[in-house]
Amino acid sequence: MSDNDSTTPPTTEQDGLRADCANCFGLCCVALTLTASADFAINKNAGEPCRNLRDDFRCGIHTRLRPEGFSGCTVYDCFGAGQKVSQETYGGVDWRRAPGTAQQMFQVFPVMRRLHELLRYLTEALAMPAAEPLRTELRSARDATEHLTGGTAEDLAELDVSAHRDRVAVLLGRTSELVRATVPRSRKRGHRGGDLIGARLKGADLRGADLRGAYLIAADLRAADLRGADVIGADFRDAELSDADLTGALFLTQAQLNAAKGNATTRLPLSLTRPTHWAG
Incomplete structure (x- = not known):
């Protein structure tokens, strides 16, 4: 800590x-x-x-x-x-x-x-x-x-x-x-507070989605598009973010990234950094 x-x-x-x-x-x-x-x-x-x-x-x-x-x-x-x-x-x-x-x-x-x-x-x-x-x-x-x-x-x-x-x-x-509302072609899917533990979301189009407080523990988000998604309070523990795009994700924190898994091609907002424990 x-x-x-x-x-x-x-x-x-x-x-x-x-x-x-x-x-x-x-x-x-x-x-x-x-x-x-x-x-x-x-x-x-x-x-x-x-x-x-x-x-x-x-x-x-x-x-x-x-x-x-x-x-x-x-x-x-x-x-x-x-x-x-x-x-x-x-x-x-x-x-x-x-x-x-x-x-x-x-x-x-x-x-x-x-x-x-x-x-x-x-x-x-x-x-x-x-x-x-x-x-x-x-x-x-x-x-x-x-x-x-x-x-x-x-x-x-x-x-x-x-x-x-x-x-x-x-x-x-x-x-x-x-x-x-400004996210192009956003599906605006609502998953606020949703139970997405272990969910298979590989390659999912989650642009502009409401993921506030969602439980994404161990979810497969490889290559998912999370641009413009609201992830405030979302639980990313052990979520797989390899090759995912989180640029423009709303209210994403370093702590959420540190709890997840990713790789060198996971796209992040410029204000955040790639955790050193992520795969190369």
Whole structure:
């Protein structure tokens, strides 16, 4: 969790929404619960430091996470919330030096992560030409979300982040409809929240499809066309994306790619990078 296994992406205006583990207090390695599974080799309670967390807050097995049974750590993305909480909310004073802040810090971290994830989506939405009719609303939502991230630790701990997320989700949904309506020859198929686990979708034309929250675990998406598809919240764990085209996919994240399988000819948005564990 302290790092992922993808290469460093190009510099963009979203750099503040990418994890900077060097400036984080290893929050994801402490604040979150781990359950022994195919993703994690151990059980760990929230608030308990992972056994691999070093004194300098870096991961002791970063280069061996997958073979050591911690593939889930290579997928997790805090969207820059870790360094925000560490360096701004708590002013650079870590939970080891000030143990009295630990419980609250671990409570604030997931709240900040959800806010930063919303900022990431809103920033992407604002860059979509087709979203021009919603530009004012999107900018207002982004500014409001940014303002919330600057709150005190007490404010963040008490924030009803789910309510804020629900309001933003409606706006992002309207944005998605506008953008997908411009996709040429789009079939606009709706699979929102659908169970597509293990689905055989090789070569499928999914341009402009609504795949929000869809379960695509281990789905065969080889050579599928996902241009303009809305994939916000879609579960791509072990989905096969070799030779697929994801250019222009809406709200696709690095974490989703890291959870999937692909190859050198999988086409990706310029803002994202090819995970190093993918086939050549």
